[in-house]
Amino acid sequence: STAQALADLVPAPVSVQPTAGVTHVLTADTTIHVQPGSPAARGVADRLAEMLRPPTGFALPIADAPATPPRAGITLLLSGADSRVGDQGYQLDVTADTVVLRARQPAGLFAGVQTLRQLLPPKVESATAQPGPWELPGARIVDHPRFAHRGAMLDVARHFHPVATVKRYVDQLARYKVNYLHLHLTDDQGWRLMIDSWPRLATYGGSTQVGGGPGGYYTKDQYREIVAYAAARHITVIPEVDMPGHTNAALASYAELNCSGEAPPLRTDIAVGYSSLCVGKEITYRFVDDVLRELAELTPGPYLHIGGDEAQVTSPADYQTFMDRVLPIVEKHGKRPMGWHEFVRTTTDTAAVPQYWGTTTSNSEVADAARRGHQVLMSPANKAYLDMKYNPSTPIGLSWAGYIEVRDSYEWNPGSHVSGVPESAVRGVEAPLWTETVETPAHLDYLAFPRLVVIAELGWSPWSTHDWTSFRERLGAQAPRWQRLGLEFYRSPQVPWR
Numbered sequence: 126s127t128a129q130a131l132a133d134l135v136p137a138p139v140s141v142q143p144t145a146g147v148t149h150v151l152t153a154d155t156t157i158h159v160q161p162g163s164p165a166a167r168g169v170a171d172r173l174a175e176m177l178r179p180p181t182g183f184a185l186p187i188a189d190a191p192a193t194p195p196r197a198g199i200t201l202l203l204s205g206a207d208s209r210v211g212d213q214g215y216q217l218d219v220t221a222d223t224v225v226l227r228a229r230q231p232a233g234l235f236a237g238v239q240t241l242r243q244l245l246p247p248k249v250e251s252a253t254a255q256p257g258p259w260e261l262p263g264a265r266i267v268d269h270p271r272f273a274h275r276g277a278m279l280d281v282a283r284h285f286h287p288v289a290t291v292k293r294y295v296d297q298l299a300r301y302k303v304n305y306l307h308l309h310l311t312d313d314q315g316w317r318l319m320i321d322s323w324p325r326l327a328t329y330g331g332s333t334q335v336g337g338g339p340g341g342y343y344t345k346d347q348y349r350e351i352v353a354y355a356a357a358r359h360i361t362v363i364p365e366v367d368m369p370g371h372t373n374a375a376l377a378s379y380a381e382l383n384c385s386g387e388a389p390p391l392r393t394d395i396a397v398g399y400s401s402l403c404v405g406k407e408i409t410y411r412f413v414d415d416v417l418r419e420l421a422e423l424t425p426g427p428y429l430h431i432g433g434d435e436a437q438v439t440s441p442a443d444y445q446t447f448m449d450r451v452l453p454i455v456e457k458h459g460k461r462p463m464g465w466h467e468f469v470r471t472t473t474d475t476a477a478v479p480q481y482w483g484t485t486t487s488n489s490e491v492a493d494a495a496r497r498g499h500q501v502l503m504s505p506a507n508k509a510y511l512d513m514k515y516n517p518s519t520p521i522g523l524s525w526a527g528y529i530e531v532r533d534s535y536e537w538n539p540g541s542h543v544s545g546v547p548e549s550a551v552r553g554v555e556a557p558l559w560t561e562t563v564e565t566p567a568h569l570d571y572l573a574f575p576r577l578v579v580i581a582e583l584g585w586s587p588w589s590t591h592d593w594t595s596f597r598e599r600l601g602a603q604a605p606r607w608q609r610l611g612l613e614f615y616r617s618p619q620v621p622w623r
């Protein structure tokens with residue numbers, strides 16, 4: 126029944142009040158009315174129309190919303206929403222004659238459109254016209270996220286993934302109200318973005334990948350295309366240039382970057398912890414400044430991620446020296462630094478965001494940072510790493526942080542996971558997908574679905590809705606949609622797939 130759709134929503138909304146016996150039917154006459162004078166709101170109307178026109182075959186024209194109360198059809202407004210919705214939430218009212226989506230910001234309207242999508246039957250995911258009826262259950266939904274930051278990371282360095290694959294992932298992230306995409310652009314095995322002042326980083330440093338394949342890299346225009354595509358879906362890109370470790374591709378590309386003056390060979394294995402920029406050489410900081418300047422120019426979002434993980438051949442003193450030089454460069458280029466959590470020991474600038482990737486529930490560096498006022502991004506490797514195998518027979522993925530079945534990725538509370546890091550010090554969550562073993566979109570689907578959706582729920586929904594017995598039912602109800610989308614998801618035995 127259409128009312129069942131209200132119970133199946135993922136992420137679970139804050140409040141859902143069904144209106145018994147009321148159904149709204151979209152027809153060939155349905156018009157999408159949108160708040161006048163807001164190009165961003167109009168953009169959301171465009172996304173909504175793009176979503177609904179193919180499966181319904183309806184024209185769904187877009188018109189300015191009249192000043193008077195909403196007419197028949199769908200209306201998107203940037204006024205009148207329940208004050209609880211904040212900057213990212215929305216209020217959705219479905220009656221027999223009208224579907225009214227209200228928010229205070231366009232991002233909220235976009236989030237509401239994803240809910241609207243799930244209130245329609247799974248055939249809405251078809252690329253070709255399907256028979257009706259196109260029914261929506263009568264209801265009032267008031268919704269807003271628990272955490273402001275709900276992210277996904279894609280490692281395009283170990284295996285290069287072309288623009289089309291990244292866009293396809295962005296489409297999937299948007300469905301579940303994810304609002305940040307962290308791109309791990311550089312590592313030992315590859316440099317994936319053209320930097321004009323150091324062109325060999327991409328042309329040579331991007332010429333291979335794990336396993337020895339051809340690798341690849343994004344031109345600046347391709348990177349701009351990814352950023353724009355994500356922005357149109359209210360997803361902010363956070364680019365990562367990992368340093369001082371995980372830098373073999375850069376060191377192999379320019380001999381002068383090496384303390385020895387000699388360039389090491391390109392690497393196609395998956396070892397970590399053997400590379401470091403040369404902290405004692407001035408050219409290192411010109412390199413970092415050039416790279417971060419060009420990267421900042423391409424990045425409208427407020428963050429640059431400087432990695433900082435596993436700098437095992439950088440002495441602690443050199444690591445401190447390096448960060449003392451590099452963090453101000455990030456700020457100089459107008460951005461806030463983010464990094465894997467170990468970097469936070471080097472700075473007291475609370476604008477810096479530590480990304481927790483540990484496997485324990487206590488970490489003194491992160492607890493100290495939280496106490497100092499840093500906001501922590503939660504990516505515990507034994508809960509949120511999508512590259513971990515589900516179980517010993519999973520054909521791809523790693524297992525250093527343990528096996529993560531679907532329920533394992535669900536059974537933790539980001540707001541209290543690390544002792545000494547209260548909910549008020551948690552920015553949100555991110556699900557990293559490292560790609561040592563991920564070569565194709567099907568590999569990506571298999572590891573990301575369903576656990577990406579689990580992390581998206583943990584980032585958005587109130588803790589009061591946290592209950593595996595009900596969540597597994599809602600997760601199972603997503604299967605018909607994923608099948609129509611051609612998503613090669615993992616059919617976990619823990620989930621009652623519809």
Ligand SMILES: CC1=[NH+][C@H]2[C@@H](O1)O[C@H](CO)[C@@H](O)[C@@H]2O
Pocket residue numbers: 397434435465482510512523559560561
């Ligand atoms: C922050 C971090 N550094 C390591 C670690 O996570 O594990 C990943 C694989 O799970 C690996 O690819 C990455 O280089």
